[in-house]
Amino acid sequence: MATVFKRTEMLVDVPQHYCPGCTHGIAHRLVAESLDELGVGGRSVGVAPVGCAVFAYNYFNCDMHEAAHGRAPAVATGIKRVLPDNIVFTYQGDGDLASIGTAEIVHAAARNENITVIFINNAIYGMTGGQMAPTTLPNQVTTTSPYGRDASHCGMPLKISEMLSTLDGTYYIERAALNTVKNIKNAKKAVKKAFQNQVENKGFSLVELLSTCPTNWGMTPIEALKWVDDNMIPYYPLGVYKDRGEGELK
Amino acid sequence: MTEKIIIAGFGGQGVMSLGQMIAYSGMTEGREVSWLPSYGPEMRGGTANCQVIVSDEPIAAPIISEADTVIAMNLPSLDKFEPRVKKGGNLFINSSLIERKANRDDINVHYIKANETAVELGNSKVAGMVVMGAYIKTTNVVKAETIIESLKKVLGEKKLDLIPINEKAVEEGSRQV
Amino acid sequence: MAKQLMKGNEAIAEAAIQAGCRHFFGYPITPQNQIPEYMSRRMPQVSGCFLQAESEIAAINMVYGAAGAGARVMTSSSSPGIALKQEGISYIAGARLPAVIVNIVRGGPGLGGIQPAQSDYFQSTRGGGHGDYRTLVLAPASVQEAVELTQEAFDLADIYRIPVIVLGDGMIGQMMEPVEFGKYKKREVPDKEWASTGTEGKRKPNIINSLFIDPDDLEKENIKLMNTYEEIAKNETRAEITNAEDCEILIVAYGTTARIVKNVIKIGEKNGVKIGLIRPITLWPFPSETIAKYASQSSVNSVFSVELSTGQMVDDVKIAVNGVKPVYFYGRTGGVVPLPEEIYENVIKKTGGAK
Numbered sequence: 001m002a003t004v005f006k007r008t009e010m011l012v013d014v015p016q017h018y019c020p021g022c023t024h025g026i027a028h029r030l031v032a033e034s035l036d037e038l039g040v041g042g043r044s045v046g047v048a049p050v051g052c053a054v055f056a057y058n059y060f061n062c063d064m065h066e067a068a069h070g071r072a073p074a075v076a077t078g079i080k081r082v083l084p085d086n087i088v089f090t091y092q093g094d095g096d097l098a099s100i101g102t103a104e105i106v107h108a109a110a111r112n113e114n115i116t117v118i119f120i121n122n123a124i125y126g127m128t129g130g131q132m133a134p135t136t137l138p139n140q141v142t143t144t145s146p147y148g149r150d151a152s153h154c155g156m157p158l159k160i161s162e163m164l165s166t167l168d169g170t171y172y173i174e175r176a177a178l179n180t181v182k183n184i185k186n187a188k189k190a191v192k193k194a195f196q197n198q199v200e201n202k203g204f205s206l207v208e209l210l211s212t213c214p215t216n217w218g219m220t221p222i223e224a225l226k227w228v229d230d231n232m233i234p235y236y237p238l239g240v241y242k243d244r245g246e247g248e249l250k
Numbered sequence: 251m252t253e254k255i256i257i258a259g260f261g262g263q264g265v266m267s268l269g270q271m272i273a274y275s276g277m278t279e280g281r282e283v284s285w286l287p288s289y290g291p292e293m294r295g296g297t298a299n300c301q302v303i304v305s306d307e308p309i310a311a312p313i314i315s316e317a318d319t320v321i322a323m324n325l326p327s328l329d330k331f332e333p334r335v336k337k338g339g340n341l342f343i344n345s346s347l348i349e350r351k352a353n354r355d356d357i358n359v360h361y362i363k364a365n366e367t368a369v370e371l372g373n374s375k376v377a378g379m380v381v382m383g384a385y386i387k388t389t390n391v392v393k394a395e396t397i398i399e400s401l402k403k404v405l406g407e408k409k410l411d412l413i414p415i416n417e418k419a420v421e422e423g424s425r426q427v
Numbered sequence: 428m429a430k431q432l433m434k435g436n437e438a439i440a441e442a443a444i445q446a447g448c449r450h451f452f453g454y455p456i457t458p459q460n461q462i463p464e465y466m467s468r469r470m471p472q473v474s475g476c477f478l479q480a481e482s483e484i485a486a487i488n489m490v491y492g493a494a495g496a497g498a499r500v501m502t503s504s505s506s507p508g509i510a511l512k513q514e515g516i517s518y519i520a521g522a523r524l525p526a527v528i529v530n531i532v533r534g535g536p537g538l539g540g541i542q543p544a545q546s547d548y549f550q551s552t553r554g555g556g557h558g559d560y561r562t563l564v565l566a567p568a569s570v571q572e573a574v575e576l577t578q579e580a581f582d583l584a585d586i587y588r589i590p591v592i593v594l595g596d597g598m599i600g601q602m603m604e605p606v607e608f609g610k611y612k613k614r615e616v617p618d619k620e621w622a623s624t625g626t627e628g629k630r631k632p633n634i635i636n637s638l639f640i641d642p643d644d645l646e647k648e649n650i651k652l653m654n655t656y657e658e659i660a661k662n663e664t665r666a667e668i669t670n671a672e673d674c675e676i677l678i679v680a681y682g683t684t685a686r687i688v689k690n691v692i693k694i695g696e697k698n699g700v701k702i703g704l705i706r707p708i709t710l711w712p713f714p715s716e717t718i719a720k721y722a723s724q725s726s727v728n729s730v731f732s733v734e735l736s737t738g739q740m741v742d743d744v745k746i747a748v749n750g751v752k753p754v755y756f757y758g759r760t761g762g763v764v765p766l767p768e769e770i771y772e773n774v775i776k777k778t779g780g781a782k
Binding site for chain 3: 012041042043044045047054055057058060061062063064065066067068071074075076077078079080081082083086103104106107
């Protein structure tokens with residue numbers, strides 16, 4: 001029987017701990033395929049976050065670091081400055097990157113560190129059980145915003161791609177989503193480009209991936225995919241926010 | 251021989267450099283030395299001081315409770331450090347800027363017109379070196395030549411033209427004691 | 428190599444360069460600024476990397492990354508900054524990585540002051556961050572010793588795969604003394620086979636990690652760490668002993684305080700009181716056995732811990748002496764440095780002088 005689809009070399013053959021319907025698995029696959037296709041797996045070093053992807057170091061088939069909460073861009077900076085010819089990436093969620101780690105991501109971007117950042121935005125803290133994230137939408141119910149996020153009380157969500165694209169240092173910023181086949185295909189292109197940029201020494205590249213959290217959103221996986229379309233994409237529009245290779249966009 | 255010196259003055263009077271030159275010269279002449287500065291906000295325009303020890307023996311603590319010599323470049327420094335001169339020790343007072351006389355009579359007091367002499371020589375910045383001249387003439391802790399050699403290190407290649415006026419300052423200072 | 432007159436901070440930085448450190452991540456704070464300043468000048472000359480981080484937290488995490496990638500790496504700060512770095516230091520300890528952290532201690536708590544202090548003794552010797560770990564703590568008492576201990580810190584870190592703290596104070600950092608480089612004999616260090624440098628498709632991935640979610644696994648890791656610490660205690664505990672044979676009063680003091688106590692010994696000699704000094708060079712591991720041995724001499728009537736703090740190391744001295752002799756404390760805090768006469772008077776007042 002002919003094989004039409006197989007595990008990529010850059011993923012370790014172990015069961016992942018993610019919940020049914022969670023799109024982390026897809027994001028992992030896109031990263032792994034990109035490393036594979038670019039032929040850089042053997043010189044890649046990844047940095048895992050604190051959050052649902054905390055065990056990512058067991059899944060990617062390359063050297064990995066586990067970082068403290070929010071510090072992955074600083075850790076990646078340290079690695080890249082020692083190993084400038086290696087491919088260094090961070091894989092971070094929204095609590096990690098957009099809350100406790102804002103200083104680290106902003107300054108890594110401002111320095112135009114030649115690293116690749118995969119930013120998973122699912123508008124919630126997954127690992128700790130569904131608390132409000134900096135990316136939680138206005139009126140969204142979480143375990144720490146039980147009446148819905150009240151913007152007059154705790155402010156508005158952070159739009160990371162828009163924010164970082166204003167920095168002169170950043171090279172490439174794109175937001176994609178993992179909720180439809182079409183969006184996933186675009187996401188793959190973005191992820192691969194973000195790594196290609198690093199291979200070509202272009203500089204700081206970040207891809208924000210709108211993801212689902214059916215468990216903490218209290219939805220079925222299919223409802224969650226639709227919720228991304230109906231609620232997240234209108235607030236977090238998809239597209240390329242910065243590409244210094246193409247001049248300023250948007 | 252152990253010589254413990256406190257040099258104090260306004261920030262910008264070069265008291266840190268004076269101390270460093272003595273320490274550097276002491277080291278060049280084969281002695282044990284230490285140089286301990288005051289640091290922090292008081293460096294920014296307030297009073298600054300450094301404590302220098304030159305000794306034939308290893309130096310225990312770099313801090314000085316009783317000084318063999320105090321060099322006071324301004325009044326607050328005199329007020330603060332006059333009591334720290336040991337009996338029979340030396341106190342150098344920059345009489346260009348300090349009007350009062352020393353309160354003590356159990357020490358050797360030297361009044362040096364540091365700023366006036368420097369201005370007469372044509373560069374107010376060498377006031378410290380005038381006192382330096384008086385100091386090394388009095389105590390013989392290090393040789394004048396060694397001080398000038400260490401000054402060359404401090405100034406660097408580009409400012410070697412400043413050496414002659416500094417030499418003159420040291421010489422003028424030595425005449426005032 | 429000829430003697431040079433150098434500030435402690437600059438000498439520490441140069442020592443790191445000479446030890447092969449080529450990566451430094453720092454953040455400004457008084458009184459250690461000459462270390463990052465020196466590094467920013469010097470690193471480009473040796474094809475190294477100086478990077479000023481956005482915070483102490485970022486700096487220590489850059490150290491964590493660089494250490495995991497196999498580099499000899501250092502950061503430096505002063506007390507409040509070191510408090511911020513504790514998160515990263517704990518991760519470095521947990522992931523078993525070598526790194527050197529310099530703390531030029533200033534007075535605290537809070538923003539405190541900027542003058543010399545030894546009030547970070549607890550923080551340094553008890554791990555400092557969260558979890559079951561220790562750091563090897565080296566406490567130089569002169570600029571020359573700061574140079575040699577900084578060089579050795581890199582070897583110790585590599586040999587035992589632990590973070591090593593070089594604990595100075597504002598006085599060590601700011602004072603100038605003659606130093607000679609090239610005196611330190613490099614120790615043999617193992618290869619870093621564990622480093623994350625890319626698999627090149629030739630080996631299984633190396634994972635730099637301190638997360639062990641299964642309690643049995645974490646316990647095993649912690650026992651591994653404990654075994655390393657026991658080995659360090661056995662091999663690396665160090666103290667300098669001065670005048671302690673048959674002394675009447677035994678003083679324990681480290682760093683610059685120990686130098687002041689050397690003057691106290693002289694005052695004692697003039698007054699017919701024999702004072703001995705034990706100067707711990709490693710604060711962790713603490714030289715308990717040495718202190719116990721000298722304290723138990725029949726000549727000794729009391730033991731003193733003299734510190735620039737309100738009394739921290741005195742706890743370890745008490746544990747070491749274990750009730751055999753009375754243990755007293757004298758210290759100044761907040762950046763105040765006591766003069767030898769003051770220490771002598773207080774020691775005599777407490778002990779009643781010689782027997």
